Each structure stands twice: as structure tokens, then as C-alpha cells.
Amino acid sequence: MTALATGITHTEEVMGTVISFTAAPGGLPAAAVRAAIAAACQGLHRADEVFSTWIAGSPVSRLRRGEVTVAELPPEVAAEVAEVLDLCQRAKAASRGWFDPWAMPGGLDPTGLVKGWAVERAANSLRRAGVAAALVNGGGDLTAFGSPAPEKPGQAGQPGLPGQPGLPWRVGIRHPWRADALACVVNVRAAIATSASYERGAHLIDPATGLPVTAAASASVTGPSLAIADALATALAVGGDDALAAIGETDGYEGYLIRADGSEVDTGGMEFTN
């Protein structure tokens, strides 16, 4: 019996992927946990409506076409967009410009950070609702809080002790070429994002040239914020070793790169378990 099977689970199709929730209720009634997950899913759908570059009438699509400014958006939407753009600015600086939503073909494109931001917000809403521990995986980019359940039947996860971090969550990083294997397993205390081109083709754009690139086979970043980790993983996949050096200088974040030739390098602080 694993933590996954003892917890309350839910999957939601949104933002072009599947978001999965695993929550350990602690003292909370199961119905309250399910209600918290439902509310978190509403937030995910709303984020998609605001930030989708595929929906022509979305606020971000209108921003891209220059039809509106952030200030002209409805106040609630403007606050969310401003928050995301502020995070984009931080991620751009932390990645030495390898992540740059303002340099994308077709105009402003914060997509590389938005999913991580939305998933992080969903997890935070569960925490605020009193859920003891949870893991939210947004199509391979995930964040967790509390501690995973011990490997004993009948015991759910537990919140971290006050002032102490919880036990780590063991997360496999998908192998870039062997879909039936993991490249490695890392201990994650908050968030991990992995960016790669193995499934969706060359969807990564070099901000410097505006052209698709594949500098990395797989690029993973751990850290306290999934929004930032998501953006930095995108940067790492495009910028390779130079982006890795930048991530190594960013407090709280660690990077792990599998280069296109299969060689590997990391920033030194990632907790590999094998």
C-alpha cells in the first residue's frame, strides 16, 4: 500500500494536459478535501481562460496582439497577469535571459511559467483549506507539501513539523529516450519541473534567435516555487550549460541537465537517491 493509494486522488484535464491530485486529508473530512480539490480545479480552468495563447479572445491573447494593456484588463485579471509577469521577470533574470517571454515569436508568451504557477496556486489552495499533505502533478511538473505517507497500511501523510521541512517526496525523472525507464530518482521538498522535447517535438524557442532549439535531452529544476522551476527548466532545456550555471547561482534552485549527447551534469545540490 503506497501513499498514492491511501490518499484521495483526482485527475483533471485542463491546460492541454492532465493534472493529478493526491491528497492526504489528515484530520479533514474526505468531503472537505474533495471540495478543496474541486475549488483548485476551478482555479486551473480560470487560469487557462486568462493565459491561454490558443484561445483567441483570452486576455493574454489580447495583450499579445496589443489590443489592451494590463491596466485595461478587469482588476482581478490584471492582478493575476501582473503577478505572472513579475514572476517572468524574476525567472528571466535568474536564467540570464534564457527564459524570456518577451522575446517569443508572435509576442508576449508566458506559457513556460504559467502552468507551473497555476499548479502551485492549486496546491497552495489545498494547503490553505487545511489539507495535511498533497502532491499536484501538472503533466510532469509537480509540487508537494507536507510529508508523504509512511510505507505502512492505514497511515496517511502528515504535515511537516512546525519550523521543519517535511519528509521528501521521491520523484522519478523520466528518461529522455527510454520511455520505460527513469533517468534517476530525486528527493523533492517542494517543486520539480522537467522540460524536454521527446514528446511534443521541438517546442522550445531560443529567445536570442526566435528559432526552435534542442540543446538538451532533458532539463529538470527543483526549488521552492513551481512557477519559477517551470520557467527555469524551460531555460535550461534551451540554454544548456550556460543556463545551468545561472540556476546554480540562484538561491534555493538546483538544475539537472541531460545534454543532447546523453552526458549529464547538475548544479551539485540536487538530492539524487540512486
Place this chain on the structure above:
Amino acid sequence: MTVKRTSWFIVTGAIAGFAGTVAFHLGAAAPATGASGAPGGSGSPSARGSAAAGAGASGSPSAGGGAVHRATGPDVNFSYGTIAVRVTVRGSRIVDVSVAAIHVTEPESGRISGQAIPVLRSEVLDAQSASIHSVSGATYTSRGYISSLNAALNDLRTKAAGG
């Protein structure tokens, strides 16, 4: 330094979620997991990228008690065509998942499907016993697979509820 090295199957959060869901919905406590798909091996940390696939998924059809139920999900679109998934449940446990039908519309994606689908089977089976909590790095094919699997599982639940 000797480092214990284990080969792992992929367990996506989404599919693990479904396995958890099936255990939850079908009631009865899940049986002890004796056959986890985690064959051991040895290696060094510097060989991280070469983790090989292990053989032998967990959940043999003979494991556990209870009645056997099977259901096939509908054809569901995925990025390269359509897929229908067949699931076999014994008691509260998924004992097999197979592809009932797959139609790939883009020839070059045959490789992707051939690679991903056995993995997804492993994911579903091993989600019930794997000792990792989730996986970072998406499997794109999994979306259609999950949709069809979910429909098949819902069908089983409906039958179970109806007697």
C-alpha cells in the same frame, strides 16, 4: 562507494491517480504488494542516465482474490490517432491493462506509440506498488490512454453497482 541501484518503472502522477482511484472506488482494502516491479542492479551515480528498464510488471493475474471483471474503453483521440484500452480488475486490484485497438494516423508516431504503450501498462500496474510518489516529465500519449482507461473503469464500477 557502492550505491544501491534500482531500475524504476515510470509512474505518472495522472495514472497513479487512477490506480489509487480504482482502489478507492472498488472498496476493499488492497492486498499486500508482493510483486513490485523494481528489479535491482548496481551502478554508480555517474551513470544516472543509463537506468535501464526492468522486466516483469507486477500484478500477475493470479495475485489476489475476488471476482475478475473486464471492460474495454471507447476509442479516444490522442495526439497521433485513436486508442482504446482494456482493463482487467480482480477484486479491488487492476491485474492487467492492454490496448484493445489503436489507430495511428501519423506514420512517424508509430515508434512513439510502440514505446509508450507498454510503459503505460507498467505505470498502471506498478502505481499500486511503486515506491516512488510521482514522475517529472510528461508522457504525451498518456492523455488519450487515461481517457479510455477511465471510461473502462467507470464501466466496471457501473456493472459492480448494478449487481
